[in-house]
Amino acid sequence: MVSRNIASDLLLIALLTAFQVFILNRIALFGQYIPVLYPVFVMFYPFFRNQFQFLGLSFLLGLCVDAFLGTWGINAFATTVIAYFRTIIFRTSTDTTTDFFSFQSIQWTQFIFFIITSIFIHQFLVQFIEFFKFNRFFEILFNVIVTSIISFVFILAYTLAFKIKQKV
Amino acid sequence: MGALLRFFSKNALFVFFIFLQLVAIVLIFSKNSMQQSFLAAKTAAFNSWVSGYIDEGTSYLKLKQINEDLVTQNKALMKELYGKEKLDKPVFRRVYDTIGGGQIYTFVDGEVVFNSINRKDNYFTINRGRLQGVSSKMGVIAPRGIAGIVINTTDNYSLVQSVLSTNKIKISASLKKSGYFGTLSWKGDDSRTMTLSDIPKYVPLKVGDTVVTDGKSSIFPAGIMVGTVAGYQVDSKTGFWDVSVELSEKIGKLSTVYVVRNLKKSEVQKIDDTLKAQIKKDGQ
Numbered sequence: 001m002v003s004r005n006i007a008s009d010l011l012l013i014a015l016l017t018a019f020q021v022f023i024l025n026r027i028a029l030f031g032q033y034i035p036v037l038y039p040v041f042v043m044f045y046p047f048f049r050n051q052f053q054f055l056g057l058s059f060l061l062g063l064c065v066d067a068f069l070g071t072w073g074i075n076a077f078a079t080t081v082i083a084y085f086r087t088i089i090f091r092t093s094t095d096t097t098t099d100f101f102s103f104q105s106i107q108w109t110q111f112i113f114f115i116i117t118s119i120f121i122h123q124f125l126v127q128f129i130e131f132f133k134f135n136r137f138f139e140i141l142f143n144v145i146v147t148s149i150i151s152f153v154f155i156l157a158y159t160l161a162f163k164i165k166q167k168v
Numbered sequence: 169m170g171a172l173l174r175f176f177s178k179n180a181l182f183v184f185f186i187f188l189q190l191v192a193i194v195l196i197f198s199k200n201s202m203q204q205s206f207l208a209a210k211t212a213a214f215n216s217w218v219s220g221y222i223d224e225g226t227s228y229l230k231l232k233q234i235n236e237d238l239v240t241q242n243k244a245l246m247k248e249l250y251g252k253e254k255l256d257k258p259v260f261r262r263v264y265d266t267i268g269g270g271q272i273y274t275f276v277d278g279e280v281v282f283n284s285i286n287r288k289d290n291y292f293t294i295n296r297g298r299l300q301g302v303s304s305k306m307g308v309i310a311p312r313g314i315a316g317i318v319i320n321t322t323d324n325y326s327l328v329q330s331v332l333s334t335n336k337i338k339i340s341a342s343l344k345k346s347g348y349f350g351t352l353s354w355k356g357d358d359s360r361t362m363t364l365s366d367i368p369k370y371v372p373l374k375v376g377d378t379v380v381t382d383g384k385s386s387i388f389p390a391g392i393m394v395g396t397v398a399g400y401q402v403d404s405k406t407g408f409w410d411v412s413v414e415l416s417e418k419i420g421k422l423s424t425v426y427v428v429r430n431l432k433k434s435e436v437q438k439i440d441d442t443l444k445a446q447i448k449k450d451g452q
Contacts, residue, residue, distance in 0.1 A: 052184055055181070055184055055185060055188060056184075056188075059188045059191075062192075072195040072199035072200060073192040073194070073196035073199065073200070074192075074200070076188075077189060077192035077193065077196065080185065080188050081189070130200075132202045132206060
């Protein structure tokens with residue numbers, strides 16, 4: 001794999017934003033559920049790199065998506081949350097107590113659990129902040145779950161296509 | 169100070185995270201309309217709650233002055249009553265309701281406690297809320313014309329989307345003389361005029377023609393005054409008239425307003441729902 005630097009990260013952000021905004025947002029499955037793919041940048045960013053740069057880039061990615069969708073700040077908020085808590089999500093989805101993180105070393109089930117947890121937290125934050133109506137809790141929760149499942153399929157396809165689990 | 173610095177250097181990543189989240193929260197509450205209206209309703213309610221107490225306090229200080237005023241007024245009235253010969257008795261009139269139709273609209277009066285006209289989407293707050301029977305999507309009219317639509321209510325206050333809102337307000341209005349209807353919206357520059365579009369080019373227009381609401385939505389009754397035609401030109405893109413309407417009610421000095429309650433709204437809603445169901449059935 002090409003060694004990643006800030007320039008390739010920025011390029012990846014631009015590509016993911018364009019893909020999310022111009023292609024995925026026009027696929028509304030069953031009329032209303034939009035698959036979300038761009039958090040893969042946050043989920044599969046290499047471990048043991050500059051954490052400040054990672055947080056900043058995650059925020060930038062969310063903000064780029066927001067800028068195109070007109071939902072200023074909402075995606076940026078959710079993306080930064082999963083970026084900051086990524087190691088905690090990773091630890092809870094595996095039972096490792098060491099400080100060694102890599103996707104190669106874990107089981108497929110643990111890997112899938114990690115993806116589902118991340119995308120669920122992300123969608124939960126995005127949709128609840130976006131609708132901002134607490135009296136429609138279950139309606140929104142149902143929406144979150146369906147969107148998470150659809151997004152999970154897309155993310156799994158992405159990981160298989162780019163062989164993420166074997167590389168990172 | 170030293171402790172603070174040590175905290176920052178130890179938790180630099182956490183501080184950076186909090187900083188990014190604060191930026192996002194500021195963006196969320198300043199750029200998204202749903203969150204904005206929530207915040208505006210809460211601050212307006214708090215604002216009027218505080219100023220209510222202040223008003224009550226100052227009214228106590230004014231009691232003596234008010235008392236003196238009342239005594240002089242009372243004196244004048246007594247002079248009027250006892251000091252003069254009575255000339256004519258008041259006549260009472262009784263009006264019979266000959267039509268006997270059911271009532272469709274009722275009105276709740278209220279006072280504006282907070283108002284703005286200088287933003288792109290404007291709001292004002294009135295001192296009537298859920299407990300007085302106000303709920304969202306009710307129209308608000310002022311003595312001389314339409315004023316807005318209720319979007320959020322608390323127990324005793326309501327937040328109203330002013331007609332001066334560029335994206336949020338589209339009202340169906342018609343020319344009183346010819347009966348043609350179009351869409352009324354605000355361009356966002358002048359608080360005294362709104363724009364009536366979708367009027368076909370062959371409709372004759374004159375400066376000074378009256379524009380009224382047409383009761384096509386269940387929000388405003390038909391025939392409520394909107395304003396008068398101040399100027400018109402053909403929109404080169406659509407080929408329809410672009411009519412600028414001078415509002416008869418000055419939104420900038422709104423004080424007393426009436427909230428329109430449509431008693432038949434649920435019934436209208438029901439028939440609309442059957443239409444939707446029919447369209448859905450036909451589509452399948």
